[in-house]
Amino acid sequence: MTISKKRSPLRVAGLAIVWLIVAADIALLIWIFLTSLRDTKDIFARPFALPTSAELGNYANAWGEGGFGAAALSSVLLAVVSSIAAVAISAPAAYMLARRRTRTSNSITMLFAMGLGVPGQVLLVPLFVAMASVGLVDTYTGLNLIYIGLALPFTVYLLTGFFAGVPLVLEEAAAIDGASGVRAFVRVILPVARGGLITAFLLHFIGSWNETLFAIAFMQSDDKVTLPVALVNFVKMQQFNGLDWGTMFAGMCIILAPMVALFAWMGSRIIQGMTVGIGK
Amino acid sequence: MTATLTPAPEKAPRRARASSGASRRRDSGPLERQQSRLFWPFVAPALLVYGLLFLAPIAYAAWTSLYRWDGMGEMEWQGLKNYWILWNDPNFASSIVNTLKILVIGGVITFLCSFLLTLVLREMRAKLFARSVLFFPNLVNAMVFGAVAGFLFSPDGPVNAVLGWVGVETPPKWLGTDNVFTLIMATLIWTATGYYTTIIMAAVDQIPPYLYEAAELEGASAWQRLRHVTIPLAWDVITVCAVLWTVSSVKVFELILLFGGSNAAEPPMQTWTTAVYVYASVFPTGSVPKLGLASAAALVSLVMVGLFTVLLRRLMRRDPIRY
Structure with a gap:
C-alpha cells in the first residue's frame, strides 16, 4: 500500500x-x-x-403559510414513534433468530430477508384499502403502523447481525446467576447491543423522515402532512403565480437540516449501518 | 498473481458449520431450554406485524390485480385482463422502459464510477472525509435534488448562464421532454455512486494489503490490480450490490415527482417509472382510481425484481475465494 x-x-x-x-x-x-x-x-x-x-x-413564510412548520412537527412525531416501535418489536425477534439456529428460525429469517426485495408500491393499494376500512387513512396511527411494517425486514436483518456478534457467554453467565431469559435479555444483552439499537433507530428515523410515497398517499389534511408532502403541496400551490423559490429553498433547508446535523454528529455510525452486513 | 488465490474447497466449511450446529443442539442445557421456551414470545410480535402489514398486503395485491375496482363500488372480476391492458398501454411501456434504463444503463455507469472512485479513494489522503461527503446525498430526500435541478437547469438559470460565459450560445433544452430523463438518471447516478463506493470500499479494506504489495512488486498497473485483485476478492459484495441496485431502481419515485420543479399535478409522462405509474393509477387526476390496474402494475415490478435477482445471481456466480 x-x-x-x-x-x-x-x-x-x-x-x-x-x-x-x-x-x-x-x-x-x-x-x-x-x-x-x-x-x-x-x-x-x-x-x-x-x-x-x-x-x-423566507423561513417565516415557509414555516407559517408554506405549512412547513406544522409538517416538521408531523415528521418528527412519525419518525420518532415509528422508529422506537420498529426497533422495540424487531429487537427481541432478531435476538432469538440470531441465537437459535433451528429450521423454523432459519426459515423465519429468510421470510424477513425476502421482504427486502419488495418495492413499496406493491403495498400501496392493499394498505390503503385496509387502512380506509378501519378509518386510519389520514391519521398518525395509520402512517405509523405502515412505517413500522415497512421497517421490519431491514431492522430485523440489521439487528440479527448485531446480536450474532454478542458473545454467548453473557447469557450463560446470566443463567448461572439465576436470571430468567427475559431478564438476561433486558439487563445483559440489550445494553451490550446498544450500538446496534441506536444504529437501527437512526436509519429508520432517516428513512421515515424522507419517505414520500406513503406519506403523500395517506396524509391529506394540511395539519398532518409530513415535510416531503409539504414540499410537494407548496410547489403545486404556486402553480399559477410563479414559484416562490426563496421560500421553497427555505423549506428544503428545513428538510435538510436534521439530516446534516445527524450526519455531522453520527456520520460514521450511519454509514456503517447502511452498508453493514453487505460485506459479509 | 491469481495463482496464490486458491479457491476454497466449497463443501468443507459448510460441513463444519453443520456439525457444530448439531453438537450445540445435542447439549441442551438450561440456557438452551430457556431460549427455546422464549422463542415464540420473542419472535411472534414481529412476525405478526410483518404478516399483517407486509405479507398479507402482498397477497391482497395479487388478488386485487384480478379485478376492476375504483375503490368505492363493486369489485368486478377481470381475470388477467388488467395485465393485458398494461401490455397495451403505451404509458406503462414507457414506464417499464424508463425503469429498465435506470436498472441497466444507470446500473452499469454507477458501478463503473464506483470502481473508479474506489481505485482513487483507496490510496488517498483524507479518504474518510471524501467518502462521507460523497455519501451524504443518500440521506437527502431526492425531491430536493429534483427541485434544485429545476432551478439550476431552467432556460435562464445558472447553468446556462455559466455556459454563456464560456461561449455556448445554444445550450441544450435541459428540461425538455427529450433530455429530462437523462438528467434524472444523471442525478440518480451521482447520489447512488456515493453509496456503492462506500460499500465497495468497505469490502476492499478487508483485502489484505500484502496482496496489493505483491501485485505492485510484480509490476501490476492500477488497472491490473483492480482486475486481478480487487474485483475477484470483492466479488460477493459486488453481487449483493447488484441485487440492492435492482430493488432500489424499481422503487425510484421521489426523484421523478418534482424533477425540474414540475408543478403540474403529475410529473410528465415520459419521465414515469413503474412506481410513479402505480401512484398515478391509484390517485389519478380527473378520472376514477384504477386499483386493480395499479396492483397489477405493482406486481409486474415485483416480478421484475425477482427475475433480475435470479438472473444476476446466476450470471455472477463464482467459486468463492479464500484469503
Whole structure:
C-alpha cells in the first residue's frame, strides 16, 4: 500500500476529479442554504451572489403559510414513534433468530430477508384499502403502523447481525446467576447491543423522515402532512403565480437540516449501518 | 498473481458449520431450554406485524390485480385482463422502459464510477472525509435534488448562464421532454455512486494489503490490480450490490415527482417509472382510481425484481475465494 508514492498523471487526474466532485457536493449544500436566505427576484437575477443580509423572511413564510412548520412537527412525531416501535418489536425477534439456529428460525429469517426485495408500491393499494376500512387513512396511527411494517425486514436483518456478534457467554453467565431469559435479555444483552439499537433507530428515523410515497398517499389534511408532502403541496400551490423559490429553498433547508446535523454528529455510525452486513 | 488465490474447497466449511450446529443442539442445557421456551414470545410480535402489514398486503395485491375496482363500488372480476391492458398501454411501456434504463444503463455507469472512485479513494489522503461527503446525498430526500435541478437547469438559470460565459450560445433544452430523463438518471447516478463506493470500499479494506504489495512488486498497473485483485476478492459484495441496485431502481419515485420543479399535478409522462405509474393509477387526476390496474402494475415490478435477482445471481456466480 505504501509503495505507490509515485504519482502517475492518471492518478493525479483521478484525485483531481474526486476532489472536484467533493467540492461540488459541498458547494451545492452551501448554495442551497445561502439561497434560502435571499429574495426570489434577486435569486434569479444573480444566482451565485451572496445574501446581502440574513433575510429570515423566507423561513417565516415557509414555516407559517408554506405549512412547513406544522409538517416538521408531523415528521418528527412519525419518525420518532415509528422508529422506537420498529426497533422495540424487531429487537427481541432478531435476538432469538440470531441465537437459535433451528429450521423454523432459519426459515423465519429468510421470510424477513425476502421482504427486502419488495418495492413499496406493491403495498400501496392493499394498505390503503385496509387502512380506509378501519378509518386510519389520514391519521398518525395509520402512517405509523405502515412505517413500522415497512421497517421490519431491514431492522430485523440489521439487528440479527448485531446480536450474532454478542458473545454467548453473557447469557450463560446470566443463567448461572439465576436470571430468567427475559431478564438476561433486558439487563445483559440489550445494553451490550446498544450500538446496534441506536444504529437501527437512526436509519429508520432517516428513512421515515424522507419517505414520500406513503406519506403523500395517506396524509391529506394540511395539519398532518409530513415535510416531503409539504414540499410537494407548496410547489403545486404556486402553480399559477410563479414559484416562490426563496421560500421553497427555505423549506428544503428545513428538510435538510436534521439530516446534516445527524450526519455531522453520527456520520460514521450511519454509514456503517447502511452498508453493514453487505460485506459479509 | 491469481495463482496464490486458491479457491476454497466449497463443501468443507459448510460441513463444519453443520456439525457444530448439531453438537450445540445435542447439549441442551438450561440456557438452551430457556431460549427455546422464549422463542415464540420473542419472535411472534414481529412476525405478526410483518404478516399483517407486509405479507398479507402482498397477497391482497395479487388478488386485487384480478379485478376492476375504483375503490368505492363493486369489485368486478377481470381475470388477467388488467395485465393485458398494461401490455397495451403505451404509458406503462414507457414506464417499464424508463425503469429498465435506470436498472441497466444507470446500473452499469454507477458501478463503473464506483470502481473508479474506489481505485482513487483507496490510496488517498483524507479518504474518510471524501467518502462521507460523497455519501451524504443518500440521506437527502431526492425531491430536493429534483427541485434544485429545476432551478439550476431552467432556460435562464445558472447553468446556462455559466455556459454563456464560456461561449455556448445554444445550450441544450435541459428540461425538455427529450433530455429530462437523462438528467434524472444523471442525478440518480451521482447520489447512488456515493453509496456503492462506500460499500465497495468497505469490502476492499478487508483485502489484505500484502496482496496489493505483491501485485505492485510484480509490476501490476492500477488497472491490473483492480482486475486481478480487487474485483475477484470483492466479488460477493459486488453481487449483493447488484441485487440492492435492482430493488432500489424499481422503487425510484421521489426523484421523478418534482424533477425540474414540475408543478403540474403529475410529473410528465415520459419521465414515469413503474412506481410513479402505480401512484398515478391509484390517485389519478380527473378520472376514477384504477386499483386493480395499479396492483397489477405493482406486481409486474415485483416480478421484475425477482427475475433480475435470479438472473444476476446466476450470471455472477463464482467459486468463492479464500484469503
